[in-house]
Amino acid sequence: MAVLADFGTSWTKILDTESGERRIEKTKDLASFKADLATGHNTNNRARRTVNELIALGNGSMQQVDNKEYTVLDVGSRDVKYVKFVRGKVAEMNWSAKCGALTGFTLELILNYFSVDLARIKPGKGTMGITCGVLGMEQLFEAIASGQSIEAALADFTRGLATNAYQFIGRPRRFYLSGGMCENPLFLKSFPPGVEVLPLGRFVLVEGLRCEYELER
Amino acid sequence: MIGNREHKGGKAKKLVGFIGCPPQAVMARFRDAELVDLDNRQPGVSPTEAKDMLPVNACAIIQRILANTLALKPEVIIFDDGYSKCDNARFLGNLIEDRVPDVRLIRTQNDSKNSAGTPICDSHLLLAEKVSLILDDIISPVDKSILRPCPDPPAAFWGVPGADEAVYELFPPGTQLLGWLRCFENRTPADLELECYVPPGVPTIFFAQTFCSKNILAKHLARKYNGLYVDSDGVLTRSERAQIEAFLHFRKRGH
Numbered sequence: 001m002a003v004l005a006d007f008g009t010s011w012t013k014i015l016d017t018e019s020g021e022r023r024i025e026k027t028k029d030l031a032s033f034k035a036d037l038a039t040g041h042n043t044n045n046r047a048r049r050t051v052n053e054l055i056a057l058g059n060g061s062m063q064q065v066d067n068k069e070y071t072v073l074d075v076g077s078r079d080v081k082y083v084k085f086v087r088g089k090v091a092e093m094n095w096s097a098k099c100g101a102l103t104g105f106t107l108e109l110i111l112n113y114f115s116v117d118l119a120r121i122k123p124g125k126g127t128m129g130i131t132c133g134v135l136g137m138e139q140l141f142e143a144i145a146s147g148q149s150i151e152a153a154l155a156d157f158t159r160g161l162a163t164n165a166y167q168f169i170g171r172p173r174r175f176y177l178s179g180g181m182c183e184n185p186l187f188l189k190s191f192p193p194g195v196e197v198l199p200l201g202r203f204v205l206v207e208g209l210r211c212e213y214e215l216e217r
Numbered sequence: 218m219i220g221n222r223e224h225k226g227g228k229a230k231k232l233v234g235f236i237g238c239p240p241q242a243v244m245a246r247f248r249d250a251e252l253v254d255l256d257n258r259q260p261g262v263s264p265t266e267a268k269d270m271l272p273v274n275a276c277a278i279i280q281r282i283l284a285n286t287l288a289l290k291p292e293v294i295i296f297d298d299g300y301s302k303c304d305n306a307r308f309l310g311n312l313i314e315d316r317v318p319d320v321r322l323i324r325t326q327n328d329s330k331n332s333a334g335t336p337i338c339d340s341h342l343l344l345a346e347k348v349s350l351i352l353d354d355i356i357s358p359v360d361k362s363i364l365r366p367c368p369d370p371p372a373a374f375w376g377v378p379g380a381d382e383a384v385y386e387l388f389p390p391g392t393q394l395l396g397w398l399r400c401f402e403n404r405t406p407a408d409l410e411l412e413c414y415v416p417p418g419v420p421t422i423f424f425a426q427t428f429c430s431k432n433i434l435a436k437h438l439a440r441k442y443n444g445l446y447v448d449s450d451g452v453l454t455r456s457e458r459a460q461i462e463a464f465l466h467f468r469k470r471g472h
Contacts, residue, residue: 054463058472081456083463090467091443095456 004209005035006056007042009077010105011180015206017213022203037209037216041078051212053205054093057178058083060208064200065176073169074178074204075187077105082169096168103161104180106137107187110157114150121151123189128160136160155186162190178204232289234320236282236306237297238355238406240327244295252356255285255294257378262288270312276426277380277451279305286313291320299326301406303430326407333404338394340364345385347394348378351402367391372465374398375415375438376424377431381453384424387461393419397431415442420468422447422461 001018012027014035025033027042038047039056053074061072061083068088074081080103081095111118128143130136136157143153169175174196181187182199191197233250244252253259256278267283286294298307314322337350342364350359370393377397379385395415400406413434415421421442423435427450439446445464449457 052459052462052466054459055466058463058467062472079456085472086443089443089472090445090464093445093460093463095459 002036002213003034004206004213005033005038005040005047006203006205006209007035007038007040007046008180009041010108011077011202012040012042013203013206015203015210017210022206024202037213039205039209041076049212049216051209054081054083054095055212056205056208057081058085058090058093058208059211060204060206061176061178061200063207063211064204071169071172071175072178072200072204073165073175075104075165075181076179077103077108079103080165080168082175084170084172092170094168103165106134107158107161107184108180110137110140110154114154116151116154118184118186121155121186123186124152124155124157124159126156126159127163128156130157130160130164155190158184158186159190162187163192166191166195174198176200178202231293232291233293233295234286234289234291235295235297235355237302238327238401238404239295239297239325240329241404243323243325244355247293247295250293253285253289253291254352254356255282255289255291257281257352258380258382259285259289270316274428275305276428278377278426278429279309281380282306283309283313286317286320290317293321293323295323295325297327297406298324299328299407300409301327301400305430327404328407329405330408331404333402334361335394335399335402336361336364336366337402338399339366339370341367341391343385343390344374344388344392344394345382347392348382348385348398351394351398352378354402367393370416370419372468373416373419373421373444374424375421375444376435377426377429379424379449379453380426380451381449383453384449384457384461387458388422388465395421396423396435413438415444417442420444420465422464424449426450 004015006013012025012030014023035047037049039051039053043050057074071084084092128139140153140157176198178200182201188197231250233247234253234255236255262284264280264284266287267280296310298310337347370391371389373393373395375396396412400408400411421444423439423444423446425432425435425448427448432448436446447457
């Protein structure tokens with residue numbers, strides 16, 4: 001048995017391979033918690049073995065996607081990363097903590113701040129040209145100060161983040177999404193029209209760890 | 218003392234820098250001098266002054282050449298400024314001539330097609346050892362008879378010498394060297410055909426310094442040969458490291 005963990009900047013996703021239990025905890029509340037295998041931004045000294053996030057993402061997506069040609073995008077609190085497979089082989093990947101930085105973190109912060117019901121917000125008609133969460137936040141508050149409604153500004157802000165992530169992965173017509181954004185209905189609807197977004201959930205990287213664990217055994 | 222280095226118990230040797238891979242005939246004229254490769258990291262040299270003189274989109278190697286020139290002040294610089302190097306370096310030559318007038322710049326172009334062979338690139342050695350040997354070989358010839366070839370390389374590295382040597386540690390022993398480094402060992406630095414040579418089926422990282430014009434070739438060849446294109450600006454980031462590790466990991470497992 002093993003405890004596998006994806007230590008994200010804000011949230012940690014944990015899987016106990018024996019009981020099958022999955023849980024999500026705030027990373028800041030897990031100071032003394034240690035896993036057997038781990039991945040993620042906050043992994044240092046928290047596991048017997050760490051696995052690079054791109055390996056975990058690629059591995060995990062292969063367990064969930066029955067296709068040899070696809071792109072999987074993970075939007076985390078602090079960064080965005082993707083892996084693209086062509087004919088079953090890795091063809092491209094990237095991991096950006098600069099452009100795309102703090103995307104998830106900023107969005108979560110803003111949504112909590114305004115306490116809005118995401119399901120009720122319509123996708124933005126405009127797109128804020130933003131390359132990272134912090135620069136986007138400045139534009140968001142400027143738009144609200146200029147008279148735009150909070151909902152409309154949030155929608156344009158979210159569309160800006162989604163567009164930025166979409167350009168980062170090379171604008172495929174269809175892609176898989178990993179991470180907490182899979183549970184954000186506004187984000188899912190904020191990609192360009194006609195683009196198919198297929199959410200894989202928050203445990204993709206943990207499933208990638210499970211592959212490494214099985215190989216270890 | 219400008220342009221010389223003191224040696225214990227003897228007179229100072231003339232300090233001669235070189236940039237790129239100048240023709241052997243020109244290099245031979247300075248065999249009695251202390252030769253310094255200005256493209257490579259020299260101990261104790263700070264890039265600060267060079268960075269101030271250059272636009273922000275100058276690559277790490279161009280910054281390093283200028284930093285080394287300003288710090289070491291060689292008496293002579295043998296400058297390979299043809300197709301074998303790059304436009305940025307050629308223009309840097311003008312800057313050096315104006316800002317460091319005491320340095321005598323010998324502009325050369327190395328269009329040699331005389332192949333010296335690539336036994337180091339194709340050997341079983343670690344990547345860092347290969348690059349180091351290739352760069353040393355131009356100053357004092359290395360004994361290549363002891364090298365064991367690696368007929369079935371587990372990976373390949375295409376590119377120029379990395380500004381951050383840590384990149385080499387990510388590759389398994391026997392990783393084949395391709396691109397300009399291969400041309401360098403072959404003493405045909407302007408040989409575009411050899412630079413574009415990529416053996417089929419070998420997992421290859423196509424590496425270029427950010428802002429270097431070779432990025433065009435690196436990205437194109439990565440697509441053409443189903444390799445991974447990585448560009449890096451100076452120090453290797455966690456992201457770049459992770460991409461290389463993941464690519465080699467997946468390819469090893471057939472993905």
